Amino acid sequence: MSETSPKLRAELDGIPTYKPGRPAAADGPVAFKLSSNENPYPPLPGVMETAIAAAHTFNRYPDMACTALVNELADRFGVPVEHLATGTGSVGVAQSLVQATSGPGDEIVYAWRSFEAYPIISQISGAASVRVPLTAGEVHDLDAMADAVTERTRLIFVCNPNNPTGTVVRRAELERFLDRVPSDVLVVLDEAYREFNRDPEVPDGVEIYRDRPNVAVLRTFSKAYGLAGLRVGFAIAHEPVAAALRKTAVPFGVSQLAQDAAVASLRAEDELLGRVGSLVCERTRVHETLVKQGWTVPPTQANFVWLRLGERTVEFAAACEKAGVMVRPFPGEGVRITIGEDEANDLFLRTADAFRNGG
């Protein structure tokens, strides 16, 4: 027997592992999870019944083409079914986009800090990450991102609103940026938090993509629609991009539970978007209270707020955990806090105030 281990691709060395938001401690007095940008509302009764009904057939493979969901989405967004591709969460679709476009020797451009899945899926592909720092206001620096494009660039992520800062790019600056990007470079507008946006100057990616064949829009059912645990997201893109996604998707990746629950959620959209409205009100309250307490908080259009705490990040996260609130620290940089149940937000705000006043 040989002593050597199976040969693995060198690209896998040093890939940062995705750190999920830590769950609430089971033994604490009160414990809220504000670390993963999840929807705090439980599943809607009608959606739950649909998922339970689908569970009765899980001895069968799901519909591989996600026919009912794709038809529903095509109607909802007014796009051809050929422009839709589904996946195991929009992270699954993002990974397919990277695989379909990029490999060793290529470059993928994105803002930093942004969504932590981007460096992981880029590195797996063998392409190099080109990270363009956010501006002092925590916003994508689109001019610098356009400047960073080279002959090797294959894909650019624009996360709007941006995770973890909640900041947005507006229509005029995005259009100007897209006009500068060569038409053979794919620009992915990651709109995971689109439904939480209330800034009328922030464009709907679906409108932007219509006359731009090099733009793909990513959306997810995980956040506003509350289906994070079911893993379903989708892309809207022209062919051949959408067709490439359907080719590279993991066969049968999206379960029938997820497909049926997603269709039911689209049909219950009024109710779900009402919940989003309540979360947006809570976001305003949390943001305003933090500002009153003296914190610097960038304006947010997502379901979270960002505190750039630098060296005090870990200490702050520990204080929150001790108080019964799990938040998401990025050591040395800052803390992202999801807008949750009113009670959780209250507890977080009291903890933040106490921290400012020295404990």
Ligand SMILES: *Cc1c(COP(=O)(O)O)cnc(C)c1O
């Ligand atoms: C949460 C999130 C997603 C969506 O993840 P899913 O895989 O759909 O659960 C995508 N992009 C960003 C920026 C996110 O924060």
